[in-house]
Amino acid sequence: MTAFSVRTATAADHAAYARLCPELGVDDPIATPERFAAEMAETTLVAVGEAGEALGYSFYQPMQSTAYVRHVVTAPEARRRGVARALLEAVATRARESGCESWCLNVEPKNAAARALYEGLGFELVYHSxxxxxxxxxxxxxxxxxxxxxxxxxxxxxxxxxxxxxxxxxxxxxxxxxxxxxxxxxxxxxxxxxxxxxxxxxxxxxxxxxxxxxxxxxxxxxxxxxxxxxxxxxxxxxxxxxxxxxxxxxxxxxxxxxxxxxxx
Ligand SMILES: CC(C)(COP(=O)(O)OP(=O)(O)OC[C@H]1O[C@@H](n2cnc3c(N)ncnc32)[C@H](O)[C@@H]1OP(=O)(O)O)[C@@H](O)C(=O)NCCC(=O)NCCS
The missing domain is CATH 3.40.630.30 (Gcn5-related N-acetyltransferase (GNAT))
Structure with missing residues (x-):
């Protein structure tokens, strides 16, 4: 198993984000480098392998008491090694530090991998959209x-x-x-x-x-x-x-x- 670590994104991670974001399979447009740097990097965590390569990222938005997890993606070649779980655990730690007491997110019903991941972290269904x-x-x-x-x-x-x-x-x-x-x-x-x-x-x-x-x-x-x-x-x-x-x-x-x- 390859070792990896989790760190906060910088503007330079835009390329990795732009490569991985389409894996979400949603219609949202890819943010420009400027928008990524201004609105996302600070609350995006990146998992990097031993050679510094990006293996996955998670973007979240801390609100007053809730952290909204917007994206979680692991590169196809790095899946099932605990990357997404480590990213979300790091999101939870960061969100707690900024005063959040809960977290929320959206998932497609057919996304069995993501649902299993979230269930394992204690997430529960609130409503369908x-x-x-x-x-x-x-x-x-x-x-x-x-x-x-x-x-x-x-x-x-x-x-x-x-x-x-x-x-x-x-x-x-x-x-x-x-x-x-x-x-x-x-x-x-x-x-x-x-x-x-x-x-x-x-x-x-x-x-x-x-x-x-x-x-x-x-x-x-x-x-x-x-x-x-x-x-x-x-x-x-x-x-x-x-x-x-x-x-x-x-x-x-x-x-x-x-x-x-x-x-x-
Ligand atoms: C969902 C996704 C982020 C999981 O990333 P990952 O790094 O492979 O997940 P992890 O290795 O951290 O897995 C943690 C747990 O999630 C569950 N899980 C992950 N992938 C799974 C799969 N393919 N099938 C079933 N359970 C899965 C398991 O419970 C796993 O724990 P285990 O390996 O100890 O059994 C990844 O498949 C992905 O990027 N998918 C495309 C983008 C996406 O759908 N993102 C979520 C949008 S809501």
Whole structure:
């Protein structure tokens, strides 16, 4: 068995990240070297072999009390040697040091290797999610009712929106810092009834949450003006709301894949 060690990534690890990230098999674009250096390297751990070669990496985002594990990948030639487990154990140590008390992540139900890995580390299922692709043209005949209002989330409203929409505390600040469009829906009683974090460059919205299924179309309508010219669709991750996923499928959304949200 080849020995390996785990260290924090630097900007120079972008090439290894770009080589390994596609192994995740998701649609997320590969971050540019600049974005990797600015937004990811500090909370990415890399497993390196004796010759310094990258064997795997894990990228996580510490929020106020939860660490969100975004990526875990081991190079195909280095699997089943404990690399991913060592990476995640190092993530746990680091996350605890920065004040996190729990961690969470998403996994595809069919990914038996990853599920076994996470189960062994104590993760448990919280809810199922679905990733869909929604064509903007599907909104053509949708006229949002006037009683709900869409706003960009002001930082002073972060806590209320995170509470109402069951987001992690600190999640919105993280999205804002990364330049995401943070949209919220409010009903006439000023109750928060929807929120989406939209990355027009992907293009994708995650999280995307609404209090009632029919509000999903109103929220999409509000995001549309932030889409890049020429983009004909956006990707959505609908978490723990099968009735919202069903409504959007009925309207013509295309299912990309299913996910499970785990927490430990
Ligand atoms: C999932 C993945 C990260 C596991 O990496 P790894 O370095 O091979 O995993 P480890 O060697 O640390 O395995 C730790 C435990 O996970 C489980 N496990 C890992 N691979 C497994 C497999 N192919 N089948 C069943 N269980 C597996 C086992 O319980 C293993 O413990 P054991 O070897 O003592 O039995 C790797 O297969 C991978 O990169 N896959 C593609 C990317 C991916 O799917 N990432 C996860 C996205 S959510």
């Amino acid at each position: 679905q990733v869909q692709r929604f064509a903007w043209a599907l909104l053509e005949h949708h006229h949002p009712p006037l009683e709900e209002h869409a706003w960009l989330v002001d930082p002073s409203a972060d806590e209320a929106v995170e509470k109402a929409m069951r987001l992690e505390a600190g999640q919105l600040a993280l999205g804002r810092a990364a330049g995401r469009v943070l949209m919220m829906l409010e009903d006439p009683d000023k109750e928060v009834v929807g929120m989406a974090q939209f990355d027009p460059a992907f293009p994708g919205a995650y999280p995307f949450r609404v209090a009632r299924p029919e509000l999903a179309l109103d929220l999409l309508h509000a995001l549309r003006s932030h889409a890049r010219t020429g983009d004909s669709w956006l990707q959505l991750c609908i978490e723990g709301q099968p009735e919202v996923a069903a409504l959007l499928r009925e309207r013509g959304a295309e299912v990309r894949f299913d996910m499970m949200h785990l927490r430990g």
